[in-house]
Amino acid sequence: MAAKSKILVLGGTGYIGKFIVKASTEAGHPTFVLIRENTVSHPEKSKLIETFKASGVTLLYGDLHDHESLVKALKEVDVVISTLGGQQIDDQVKLIAAIKEAGNIKRFLPSEFGLDVDRHNAVEPAASFFNKKVNIRRTVEAEGIPYTYVCSYAFSGYFLSTLGQQNVTAPPRDKVVILGNGNVKAVYVSEEDVGTYTIKAVDDPRTLNKTLYMKLPANVLSFNQLVSLWENKIKSTLEKVYIPEDQLLKNIQESPFPANFMLALGHAMVVKEVISNHELDPSLGVEASEIYPEVKYTTVDNYLNAFV
Amino acid sequence: MAAKSKILVLGGTGYIGKFIVKASTEAGHPTFVLIRENTVSHPEKSKLIETFKASGVTLLYGDLHDHESLVKALKEVDVVISTLGGQQIDDQVKLIAAIKEAGNIKRFLPSEFGLDVDRHNAVEPAASFFNKKVNIRRTVEAEGIPYTYVCSYAFSGYFLSTLGQQNVTAPPRDKVVILGNGNVKAVYVSEEDVGTYTIKAVDDPRTLNKTLYMKLPANVLSFNQLVSLWENKIKSTLEKVYIPEDQLLKNIQESPFPANFMLALGHAMVVKEVISNHELDPSLGVEASEIYPEVKYTTVDNYLNAFV
Numbered sequence: 001m002a003a004k005s006k007i008l009v010l011g012g013t014g015y016i017g018k019f020i021v022k023a024s025t026e027a028g029h030p031t032f033v034l035i036r037e038n039t040v041s042h043p044e045k046s047k048l049i050e051t052f053k054a055s056g057v058t059l060l061y062g063d064l065h066d067h068e069s070l071v072k073a074l075k076e077v078d079v080v081i082s083t084l085g086g087q088q089i090d091d092q093v094k095l096i097a098a099i100k101e102a103g104n105i106k107r108f109l110p111s112e113f114g115l116d117v118d119r120h121n122a123v124e125p126a127a128s129f130f131n132k133k134v135n136i137r138r139t140v141e142a143e144g145i146p147y148t149y150v151c152s153y154a155f156s157g158y159f160l161s162t163l164g165q166q167n168v169t170a171p172p173r174d175k176v177v178i179l180g181n182g183n184v185k186a187v188y189v190s191e192e193d194v195g196t197y198t199i200k201a202v203d204d205p206r207t208l209n210k211t212l213y214m215k216l217p218a219n220v221l222s223f224n225q226l227v228s229l230w231e232n233k234i235k236s237t238l239e240k241v242y243i244p245e246d247q248l249l250k251n252i253q254e255s256p257f258p259a260n261f262m263l264a265l266g267h268a269m270v271v272k273e274v275i276s277n278h279e280l281d282p283s284l285g286v287e288a289s290e291i292y293p294e295v296k297y298t299t300v301d302n303y304l305n306a307f308v
Numbered sequence: 309m310a311a312k313s314k315i316l317v318l319g320g321t322g323y324i325g326k327f328i329v330k331a332s333t334e335a336g337h338p339t340f341v342l343i344r345e346n347t348v349s350h351p352e353k354s355k356l357i358e359t360f361k362a363s364g365v366t367l368l369y370g371d372l373h374d375h376e377s378l379v380k381a382l383k384e385v386d387v388v389i390s391t392l393g394g395q396q397i398d399d400q401v402k403l404i405a406a407i408k409e410a411g412n413i414k415r416f417l418p419s420e421f422g423l424d425v426d427r428h429n430a431v432e433p434a435a436s437f438f439n440k441k442v443n444i445r446r447t448v449e450a451e452g453i454p455y456t457y458v459c460s461y462a463f464s465g466y467f468l469s470t471l472g473q474q475n476v477t478a479p480p481r482d483k484v485v486i487l488g489n490g491n492v493k494a495v496y497v498s499e500e501d502v503g504t505y506t507i508k509a510v511d512d513p514r515t516l517n518k519t520l521y522m523k524l525p526a527n528v529l530s531f532n533q534l535v536s537l538w539e540n541k542i543k544s545t546l547e548k549v550y551i552p553e554d555q556l557l558k559n560i561q562e563s564p565f566p567a568n569f570m571l572a573l574g575h576a577m578v579v580k581e582v583i584s585n586h587e588l589d590p591s592l593g594v595e596a597s598e599i600y601p602e603v604k605y606t607t608v609d610n611y612l613n614a615f616v
Contacts, residue, residue, distance in 0.1 A: 086565035166474030257394035
């Protein structure tokens with residue numbers, strides 16, 4: 001049995017990064033996290049770093065903007081997973097340059113973990129954001145770096161815990177705001193499952209130079225279906241406030257950044273067709289639950305039970 | 309009397325850009341707006357473009373990523389105001405390169421219109437965003453391009469119309485969420501006034517290579533003062549839900565992008581001291597209402613009257 005690859009995570013203390021680090025150590029991969037010297041003094045992040053250490057993670061000090069430190073860190077590992085934040089998408093060209101120089105990286109997963117950015121229907125300013133990810137994809141391909149792109153759609157832990165409503169700490173029991181007509185399908189994947197599937201993919205020849213779609217069959221739901229599922233659980237009917245697409249587009253146009261960006265992402269996620277507008281082309285990608293049937297993923301149905 | 313400078317606005321159909329275009333034409337400046345070929349097919353933007361044409365604006369077709377079109381547009385004007393969106397801050401290096409090549413630009417105002425990014429106390433990911441603006445400032449200075457930086461703080465039309473609350477269309481009458489202790493001062497400036505002061509600054513030697521601070525005395529208020537002002541107007545007391553800073557920092561850490569970005573901006577705007585932490589150093593900047601006393605700016609007090 002081949003040794004498990006050594007994995008370096010950039011952005012490991014971030015929202016999705018920490019789940020990927022956890023999945024990596026649990027799957028027995030020697031796991032490395034690149035952190036900046038000043039990260040240890042951040043109150044929330046320092047707690048996380050202690051957890052990492054306790055689970056055997058090796059901390060490497062370095063910075064995306066320090067080429068030498070980056071190349072040095074890359075030489076210690078086989079696989080690089082970037083979970084860098086939305087403000088750092090463009091900066092990944094520096095990581096790509098370092099991967100080229102290091103020359104030993106067997107697989108690179110750029111920071112994605114959302115929609116399939118090559119097939120979005122977003123309006124500005126979300127379109128520009130997705131296009132930054134597209135540019136990174138094209139750079140990776142042009143440089144001939146082995147890759148996997150991860151499409152994990154909406155995070156359950158973030159989205160289902162509020163049904164996408166603002167200023168609430170649990171799914172609503174009185175009123176729900178629905179963008180568009182509520183009939184467009186989206187996919188909700190738990191953060192733990194994003195971690196598990198991502199780590200399974202890193203050494204898998206089936207995901208080499210392909211996209212891993214977490215289009216988990218039980219979790220593909222329209223917003224109306226989601227609300228109905230929740231109503232059945234709480235045995236109550238919610239007041240539904242629909243925001244038609246043209247109103248939403250007007251709101252986007254009339255809001256400053258980043259409010260317009262939040263709205264445009266909502267538009268791209270639940271108003272525009274992100275799922276059924278393309279069938280999975282096997283030459284481009286594979287579906288996670290299909291190639292990893294052994295993973296018992298968390299269904300939306302089960303996820304919502306925690307809030308009843 | 310010298311002829312008024314010819315002004316080119318990039319991002320003129322955007323949130324603040326349209327107010328700057330309006331102020332420019334009203335002040336009698338020959339006004340040019342750079343638009344992309346496909347902008348005219350955008351339903352909301354095409355209406356705006358018709359308004360521009362009716363007020364005498366010259367439309368120039370071009371793109372930030374098309375160097376030749378940019379240089380050609382720049383050669384037609386004297387002053388460049390960038391109001392490009394938050395996703396395009398970094399891309400302004402292309403504009404700077406074109407300004408260098410054109411060689412005729414007497415003043416450049418990069419896309420700012422917020423806090424003084426050289427003096428912020430923001431946490432990530434807002435810090436990275438502000439630092440992108442800082443990088444643009446340093447590039448402008450290194451290239452020796454004459455500049456003015458505009459700090460206009462919070463937009464009244466966006467912020468006061470909801471008192472920063474989510475999912476409301478008017479200032480709240482029952483309950484208000486307050487970030488931090490509510491005692492930190494911020495500044496609220498109407499979009500029209502941002503346009504007026506910005507246009508006054510472009511030909512003014514007092515703002516050359518300086519920052520124009522719109523620290524309008526009547527509009528410097530803590531959140532608690534703002535709520536109290538509103539309560540007096542509606543003769544009613546609101547329930548106040550305070551989110552302490554450490555809770556807010558935890559929420560930022562536990563939210564995915566861009567929700568963490570929105571929260572971090574809120575933190576930077578109303579929890580951290582953005583105003584009184586620095587006295588205006590006359591070598592760095594000038595205060596708008598002080599150098600343009602003839603402008604009768606809209607006070608927060610007056611602005612809120614519209615919602616009573």
